Amino acid sequence: NAGVTQTPKFQVLKTGQSMTLQCAQDMNHNSMYWYRQDPGMGLRLIYYSASEGTTDKGEVPNGYNVSRLNKREFSLRLESAAPSQTSVYFCASILDRDNEKLFFGSGTQLSVL
Amino acid sequence: SQKIEQNSEALNIQEGKTATLTCNYTNYSPAYLQWYRQDPGRGPVFLLLIRENEKEKRKERLKVTFDTTLKQSLFHITASQPADSATYLCALGKGGYQKVTFGTGTKLQVIP
Numbered sequence: 001n002a003g004v005t006q007t008p009k010f011q012v013l014k015t016g017q018s019m020t021l022q023c024a025q026d027m028n029h030n031s032m033y034w035y036r037q038d039p040g041m042g043l044r045l046i047y048y049s050a051s052e053g054t055t056d057k058g059e060v061p062n063g064y065n066v067s068r069l070n071k072r073e074f075s076l077r078l079e080s081a082a083p084s085q086t087s088v089y090f091c092a093s094i095l096d097r098d099n100e101k102l103f104f105g106s107g108t109q110l111s112v113l
Numbered sequence: 114s115q116k117i118e119q120n121s122e123a124l125n126i127q128e129g130k131t132a133t134l135t136c137n138y139t140n141y142s143p144a145y146l147q148w149y150r151q152d153p154g155r156g157p158v159f160l161l162l163i164r165e166n167e168k169e170k171r172k173e174r175l176k177v178t179f180d181t182t183l184k185q186s187l188f189h190i191t192a193s194q195p196a197d198s199a200t201y202l203c204a205l206g207k208g209g210y211q212k213v214t215f216g217t218g219t220k221l222q223v224i225p
Contacts, residue, residue: 092156102204
Protein backbone atom coordinates (compact mmCIF):
# COMPACT_ATOMS: atom_id res chain seq x y z
CA ASN A 1 0.00 0.00 0.00
CA ALA A 2 1.92 3.04 -1.29
CA GLY A 3 -0.40 5.78 0.07
CA VAL A 4 0.28 9.09 -1.70
CA THR A 5 2.95 9.05 -4.40
CA GLN A 6 4.49 12.19 -5.87
CA THR A 7 6.79 12.56 -8.86
CA PRO A 8 9.36 13.85 -9.40
CA LYS A 9 11.20 14.14 -6.09
CA PHE A 10 13.50 16.89 -7.33
CA GLN A 11 13.30 19.33 -10.24
CA VAL A 12 15.26 22.33 -11.40
CA LEU A 13 13.64 24.72 -13.86
CA LYS A 14 14.66 27.91 -15.57
CA THR A 15 12.42 30.94 -15.27
CA GLY A 16 9.60 30.69 -17.80
CA GLN A 17 9.71 26.92 -18.21
CA SER A 18 6.64 24.83 -17.52
CA MET A 19 6.20 21.55 -15.73
CA THR A 20 3.61 19.30 -14.14
CA LEU A 21 3.89 17.71 -10.73
CA GLN A 22 2.13 14.39 -10.49
CA CYS A 23 0.29 12.94 -7.51
CA ALA A 24 -1.55 9.66 -7.11
CA GLN A 25 -3.19 8.01 -4.11
CA ASP A 26 -4.27 4.40 -3.77
CA MET A 27 -6.44 4.76 -0.66
CA ASN A 28 -9.71 5.47 -2.50
CA HIS A 29 -9.79 8.95 -0.96
CA ASN A 30 -12.26 11.48 -2.29
CA SER A 31 -10.42 14.74 -1.62
CA MET A 32 -6.92 15.76 -2.67
CA TYR A 33 -4.76 18.81 -1.99
CA TRP A 34 -1.64 20.61 -3.12
CA TYR A 35 0.42 22.51 -0.54
CA ARG A 36 3.68 24.37 -0.73
CA GLN A 37 6.07 24.62 2.21
CA ASP A 38 8.52 27.48 2.58
CA PRO A 39 10.85 28.24 5.50
CA GLY A 40 9.08 30.33 8.12
CA MET A 41 5.78 30.19 6.25
CA GLY A 42 4.34 26.83 7.10
CA LEU A 43 2.29 24.75 4.72
CA ARG A 44 0.04 26.83 2.47
CA LEU A 45 -2.81 25.44 0.40
CA ILE A 46 -2.52 26.05 -3.34
CA TYR A 47 -5.52 24.15 -4.74
CA TYR A 48 -7.76 21.35 -3.64
CA SER A 49 -10.23 18.92 -5.15
CA ALA A 50 -13.11 18.00 -2.88
CA SER A 51 -14.17 15.19 -5.18
CA GLU A 52 -13.52 13.86 -8.64
CA GLY A 53 -14.48 16.47 -11.20
CA THR A 54 -14.16 19.50 -8.92
CA THR A 55 -11.25 21.81 -8.10
CA ASP A 56 -11.05 24.99 -6.04
CA LYS A 57 -8.50 27.62 -5.17
CA GLY A 58 -6.74 27.66 -1.86
CA GLU A 59 -4.70 30.37 -0.20
CA VAL A 60 -1.97 30.83 -2.86
CA PRO A 61 -3.29 29.73 -6.29
CA ASN A 62 -1.66 32.36 -8.52
CA GLY A 63 0.72 30.90 -11.09
CA TYR A 64 -0.66 27.36 -10.79
CA ASN A 65 -3.29 25.19 -12.43
CA VAL A 66 -4.56 21.78 -11.40
CA SER A 67 -6.30 18.81 -12.96
CA ARG A 68 -8.17 16.08 -11.14
CA LEU A 69 -7.60 13.45 -13.77
CA ASN A 70 -9.61 10.76 -11.98
CA LYS A 71 -10.26 9.75 -8.40
CA ARG A 72 -6.65 8.65 -7.91
CA GLU A 73 -4.69 11.42 -9.61
CA PHE A 74 -4.34 15.15 -9.01
CA SER A 75 -1.70 17.10 -10.93
CA LEU A 76 -0.27 20.57 -10.38
CA ARG A 77 0.99 22.59 -13.35
CA LEU A 78 3.30 25.56 -13.43
CA GLU A 79 2.78 27.23 -16.82
CA SER A 80 5.61 29.74 -16.57
CA ALA A 81 7.81 29.10 -13.57
CA ALA A 82 9.11 32.01 -11.49
CA PRO A 83 11.84 32.05 -8.80
CA SER A 84 9.11 32.78 -6.22
CA GLN A 85 7.78 29.29 -6.91
CA THR A 86 10.94 27.69 -5.56
CA SER A 87 9.55 25.57 -2.75
CA VAL A 88 8.76 22.08 -1.55
CA TYR A 89 5.41 20.88 -2.85
CA PHE A 90 3.29 18.34 -1.05
CA CYS A 91 0.25 16.48 -2.25
CA ALA A 92 -2.20 15.20 0.35
CA SER A 93 -5.51 13.42 0.52
CA ILE A 94 -8.36 12.73 2.93
CA LEU A 95 -11.09 10.13 2.75
CA ASP A 96 -13.95 12.64 2.94
CA ARG A 97 -14.96 15.82 4.71
CA ASP A 98 -15.80 13.98 7.92
CA ASN A 99 -12.35 12.41 8.16
CA GLU A 100 -9.94 15.27 8.60
CA LYS A 101 -6.71 13.29 8.86
CA LEU A 102 -4.46 14.35 5.99
CA PHE A 103 -2.19 11.81 4.31
CA PHE A 104 0.83 13.44 2.66
CA GLY A 105 3.20 12.40 -0.08
CA SER A 106 6.95 12.72 0.36
CA GLY A 107 7.18 16.00 -1.53
CA THR A 108 8.79 17.54 -4.60
CA GLN A 109 11.72 19.90 -4.11
CA LEU A 110 11.46 22.48 -6.91
CA SER A 111 14.07 25.10 -7.69
CA VAL A 112 13.43 27.82 -10.27
CA LEU A 113 16.54 29.64 -11.40
CA SER B 114 -6.02 37.67 9.84
CA GLN B 115 -5.67 34.16 11.19
CA LYS B 116 -2.38 33.45 12.88
CA ILE B 117 -0.93 30.26 14.33
CA GLU B 118 2.22 30.55 16.39
CA GLN B 119 4.59 27.77 17.25
CA ASN B 120 7.93 28.34 18.86
CA SER B 121 10.29 28.80 15.93
CA GLU B 122 13.30 28.07 18.09
CA ALA B 123 14.36 24.46 18.37
CA LEU B 124 13.54 22.67 21.59
CA ASN B 125 16.36 20.57 23.00
CA ILE B 126 15.50 18.07 25.68
CA GLN B 127 17.25 15.26 27.49
CA GLU B 128 16.19 11.71 26.75
CA GLY B 129 13.63 10.45 29.22
CA LYS B 130 12.20 13.89 29.99
CA THR B 131 8.82 15.21 28.90
CA ALA B 132 8.84 17.48 25.88
CA THR B 133 6.14 20.15 25.75
CA LEU B 134 5.39 22.03 22.54
CA THR B 135 3.03 24.98 22.30
CA CYS B 136 0.61 26.09 19.62
CA ASN B 137 -1.13 29.45 20.02
CA TYR B 138 -3.64 30.94 17.64
CA THR B 139 -5.49 34.21 17.09
CA ASN B 140 -8.46 35.34 15.01
CA TYR B 141 -9.62 31.77 14.58
CA SER B 142 -12.40 29.57 15.94
CA PRO B 143 -11.34 26.05 15.03
CA ALA B 144 -13.59 23.03 15.15
CA TYR B 145 -10.54 20.86 15.77
CA LEU B 146 -6.78 20.93 16.10
CA GLN B 147 -4.30 18.41 14.77
CA TRP B 148 -0.65 17.63 15.39
CA TYR B 149 1.65 16.24 12.72
CA ARG B 150 5.23 15.02 12.78
CA GLN B 151 7.59 15.86 9.93
CA ASP B 152 11.02 14.32 9.40
CA PRO B 153 13.61 15.96 7.08
CA GLY B 154 12.82 15.33 3.43
CA ARG B 155 9.47 13.72 4.22
CA GLY B 156 5.85 14.75 4.27
CA PRO B 157 4.00 15.40 7.53
CA VAL B 158 2.50 12.41 9.30
CA PHE B 159 -0.71 12.72 11.31
CA LEU B 160 -0.41 12.09 15.06
CA LEU B 161 -3.48 13.30 16.92
CA LEU B 162 -6.72 15.23 16.47
CA ILE B 163 -8.59 16.98 19.28
CA ARG B 164 -11.97 18.63 18.84
CA GLU B 165 -13.12 21.94 20.30
CA ASN B 166 -15.29 20.24 22.91
CA GLU B 167 -12.44 18.03 24.14
CA LYS B 168 -9.92 19.14 26.75
CA GLU B 169 -7.35 16.40 26.46
CA LYS B 170 -6.46 13.45 24.30
CA ARG B 171 -3.84 10.74 24.73
CA LYS B 172 -2.16 8.23 22.47
CA GLU B 173 0.61 6.10 23.91
CA ARG B 174 3.33 8.57 25.04
CA LEU B 175 1.58 11.53 23.43
CA LYS B 176 -0.85 13.90 25.12
CA VAL B 177 -2.58 16.91 23.63
CA THR B 178 -4.55 19.58 25.47
CA PHE B 179 -6.82 22.15 23.86
CA ASP B 180 -7.90 25.32 25.62
CA THR B 181 -10.26 27.34 23.42
CA THR B 182 -10.42 30.14 26.00
CA LEU B 183 -6.65 30.63 26.00
CA LYS B 184 -6.54 29.75 22.28
CA GLN B 185 -3.75 27.32 22.94
CA SER B 186 -2.82 23.69 22.52
CA LEU B 187 -0.02 21.90 24.34
CA PHE B 188 1.58 18.79 22.90
CA HIS B 189 3.46 16.54 25.32
CA ILE B 190 5.78 13.63 24.61
CA THR B 191 6.55 11.72 27.80
CA ALA B 192 9.69 9.60 28.26
CA SER B 193 11.15 11.22 25.15
CA GLN B 194 13.53 9.25 22.96
CA PRO B 195 16.07 10.31 20.32
CA ALA B 196 13.72 8.80 17.73
CA ASP B 197 11.18 11.50 18.68
CA SER B 198 13.50 14.13 17.18
CA ALA B 199 11.57 15.80 14.36
CA THR B 200 9.60 18.92 13.53
CA TYR B 201 6.08 19.00 14.94
CA LEU B 202 3.34 20.95 13.19
CA CYS B 203 0.00 22.01 14.59
CA ALA B 204 -2.92 22.55 12.26
CA LEU B 205 -6.33 24.07 12.89
CA GLY B 206 -9.44 23.12 11.02
CA LYS B 207 -13.02 24.28 10.74
CA GLY B 208 -14.36 21.19 9.05
CA GLY B 209 -15.19 20.93 5.38
CA TYR B 210 -12.59 20.54 2.71
CA GLN B 211 -10.14 23.40 2.88
CA LYS B 212 -10.31 25.03 6.26
CA VAL B 213 -7.02 23.63 7.57
CA THR B 214 -4.30 26.11 8.51
CA PHE B 215 -0.83 24.99 9.53
CA GLY B 216 1.66 26.49 11.92
CA THR B 217 5.33 26.77 10.98
CA GLY B 218 6.38 23.95 13.28
CA THR B 219 8.75 23.44 16.19
CA LYS B 220 11.91 21.37 15.81
CA LEU B 221 12.44 18.98 18.69
CA GLN B 222 15.85 17.49 19.39
CA VAL B 223 16.05 14.74 22.01
CA ILE B 224 19.58 14.39 23.31
CA PRO B 225 20.76 10.92 24.42
